[in-house]
Each structure stands twice: as structure tokens, then as C-alpha cells.
Amino acid sequence: MLSIENIEVAYHHAIQVLKGLTLSVEPGEVVALLGANGAGKTTVLKAASGLLPLENGSIDAGQILFNDSPINRVAPHELARAGLIHVREGRRIFAEMTVEDNLIAASYALTGRKEKPDYDAVYAFFPKLKERAHQTAGLLSGGEQQMLAIGRALIGQPRLILLDEPSLGLAPRMVDEIFDNIARVNQEQGASILLVEQNASAAFRIAHRGFILENGKVVLEGPVEQLRENPDIQTFYLGVGEQDDKKSFRNIKHYKRRKRWLN
């Protein structure tokens, strides 16, 4: 489905952020991508969705394949129309437009395809959005905004969703609800998902495989069951047991920062 091979990415041709990163997402899979702040997770997604050039970023080496064709230089709207949809960090809903108009805007992902936008299916998936269809999207709660962000992706009938920190700023109960929805998107719509998260336990609950990113490189990868058993991950990502100074996952400061997102 998606195969990222040894990419190097820099911003402004100066700040190198990804240093030979390789990862893959197979059809039907939910893959978690975890890592500290600034590790480069969002950059991976922007590289795959074609947004890098808009921020003066570039893929200087390696290649990205989507359904076996190289997409390093494909424009974002064409990728969306091919079924690769990026739900961005911070949700990025169109706050001044109504919920309905947000979904209509998303229907452009179907341009050139024979499918018609199925608004009812999205409203059935997220009944709360239906209640608020004619409200200004900026007035939705954080959880509802996240539903709208995912709903917009669904309108485009995606094959692969790049999902950036859906738990950001949500209360624990809301996080569970959103992650249940993500799992349903994967199972019912058959869309593959590359899930960037800070909340490792939530991500592991629905993911099949995981990648741990440190400093622009993958330092650990494997099936979720295996990652869960890894003592470093238990300490630094799952908050199991007490802090152990000898474990060398970056430094303690980073660990403390991480901890805010654990629950």
C-alpha cells in the first residue's frame, strides 16, 4: 500500500529532519508511528501526502511508493484523488464554514472517480455531526472536530489515511471513543491507517504494527504484541513501572515531556 524507502528530508535545504527512514503499511493494516516531540513524525506524513514543498521541505534521497508507483513529486490534491488522504495534526477543520460545507469541500477528493460523495454514510458513522450539520465548524467541541476531520477523510473513500495525533487535547473518554471510530474505519471501510500518536497505549489498542521514531530514524519496529513486551517501550511510552535511569531512551527530560500524554 505505502512503502517509504530510506528517505532523507530537510527543510529549507538546511535542517535535516529524516535521516534514512524506512517504513511500510500493508493493505488493511493499522500502523502506529510513535516518537518524541520533534522526532519527525509529522514530517513523515507530509512527505507522503505531498505537502512538504509548501513548507520549503524536500525529499533529498530515497523514495515513497503508493500502490507501487513513486509519489515523491505528486501534488497533494492528486494523491487525495488517488485515495491517500492526510488528516493533519491539530485537525485543521475549516472553522468558518459549516460542518456540511467542510464535508462538501472534502468531496473534491472524489474528482475523476466514479464514486459519489456519500454524506449519509458519514453522518451515520458520526451521528453527532449530523445534528450539527449546519453549525459553524469552529464551534464544535474538540472531539467533534476530530470526528469532522475523520469524516472529511471518509467522504473521499480513502485507501490509506495518514492520521496525525487524533488524541491531541482530548479527554481520556473522548480518546477512547475516537479510537473506537478509527478501528471501525479500518474494519468497515477497509482503509489502511498510518497513525501518528503520542498516546502509545491508545494507539497500541487498535494498531497491528508499530514503528518507533527517534531523531529522524526508526529505532524499533514490530507487531504491537511484541512492542508491548519491550521494556524500553514499557518505560518510556506506556508508563509501566518506575522510571529507570539506566535505560537510555534519549534523556529523562524527554521522558517527562512524554509523560503528560500518558494515561
Place this chain on the structure above:
Amino acid sequence: MGQFIQYMINGVISGSVLALIALGIVAVFKATKVVNFAHGHLILFGAYFYFTFSVVLSEAAFMPDWIRSWDPAWLQAYAGDAAMFSPKAAIASWVSDLPRILLGLIGALAANAVLALIIERLVMRPLLGQSAFAMILSTVGLIWVLEGSAGLIWTAEAEQVPALGPNFPIRFELFDQNLFLFSGSLVNLVVALLLFASLMLVLRYTRSGVAIRATAEDQSTAYAMGINVPRVFSTAWLVASTTGAVAGAILASRNGLSPAIGLFGLSVLAVVLMGGLDSFAGVLIASMLVGILSSMAQWKLGGGVAEIVPYVAVLVVILIRPHGFMGQEEIERI
């Protein structure tokens, strides 16, 4: 009282032309986040194109006679022995001008559209992803490029071009006051407001309008959702250049063709700042306000001062409300 209403009407009429000019600046800003300092010069080109097609070309040797002056038998019969300056005579003369007015409008719209697409493609598109400042500066540079090339292409000065509508005086009574306006101004007002209203309706109620609003709010997210953002950019430039061509035709027919049209268009930027760069409703209000204010100042203070008054008002508004009347009020909620 009569005077007051009279100047009010004059103000609304010039305000509507300001609004038509402001429309193009706001359209480009909303979609691309670029303040187009060269919009006035796009209008100048529109005016010259209108002149080229409606006057120069219509009088060319290869053009059939009816383009220059359409004179079918029924029109002669209609005009008959209508008195000079009567509505009937004005309408008859407008109808006989109609072929070259249409030729002028179609030509100006098409030529200005091509010009804008070239600018968008060659100057703006390569700067995508660069700072907004770089893009704005390049529109400032465009002013000189456009003004210079207009000077090379057209030597015409103070030429007359046909008005868009028939022009005769209308006298009427309102609140027992005798009032007066030219039908030509009324036509300009209607054209300007119709264009303004239709753009608003398209933005609000069509699917393309949704794509444009989405791009205006968050370019990169719209792009990642499947909206062809570069095409939205060119659409915005098309809207600006074609409405600008109509504005150019109106200005040239009202005040004569001259390079000063470019500067006048540039000065409308102040009106746009007053209304809020990203608010169509705001600039409509600001345009009317400035139109009425300058008309009132003309009445009470006379020509020289009247020119400055509206811009003093603009400065005051911007000092009090830096984003204009209705500029970007962020809706936020965590």
C-alpha cells in the same frame, strides 16, 4: 435636504465603482493571501483593451460597417426625429453603438483574463511556498512592468470610449425634492452591484464556492483534501482581471482613457484596508462610505480638500481597527 440626497446618490454611484475594484483585490487576497498592489494596473490594461476593441478595432478597415455603427431600418424609424439629448435619442445612439460596446467588453474580458493567467503562472506560481512578503513585493514590481508596457503599446491619451449604457439625464422627485442623475451612472451602478452580488452568491451557494472558501481558510489543508489549489489561485486572478476589465471600461467611459486609472485603482487599496482585506461585506460597506464621504466633502469643502477626506477617514479607521471593519474575526475554541 435636496442637495443632501443628491450628493448621497452621487456618493453611492461612485461607491459602487470602488466596490467593483475592491472586489478583485479581496478575491485575490482571500484565495492566495497576496495583496495585489498591481490591481489598479490590471484595470488600466482592461481600460486600454476596451479602447482597443471598441474603438481602434471597430474602426479598422476590415471590420464590417455595422460593427462601427449599427443602423438597421427599425432603429432609424425608432429614432425618427427624436430631440437631441432626449432619452429616445440617447437610447438610439446606444443601440447603434452596441456591437462595438459588446466587442469591446468581450475583447477586454478575454485579453485581461489571458494577461492575469500569464501573471499568475509566470510571477505568482513560482513563488508558491515563499513568504507572502516576497509575493507582495513582486506585485509592487508588476506596477512598473504594466505601466511601462502600457506606455509602449498605447499612446492614446484622453480618448473617448463608448459608455456601457445609454446616457441621458433622469429627473425625478423624492421626498418632494427635485433630483437628477445620468442614466449611464445608473447602468454602471447596476453592473457593479450585480457583479458583486453574483460573486457573493457563487461563493456562498455553489460547490466551487466551497472549494474557494476552503482554500481561503487553509490552503494546505484544502490541497491535501483533493482541492486543486493552484486552479483556485488562477480562478481568483481570473475573477480579479475580468471584473477589473469591466471597472476599466466604466472608468474610461466616465473620465476618459488615461494612465491615471492605474493610480486610481491603487488608491482603492486604502478602501479595501478600511473594510478588511478578507471581507467582501466589509469592503462593500467601506466603498459606499468612502464614495459618500468624498461626495459630501465635494459638496461642503470643494474639490481639493475632498480628495483627501476619504483617505483621512481610512487612516482613522485603520488606526482604531487595524483589520478594518470586518477583517478576520477568528472563531476559536479549544
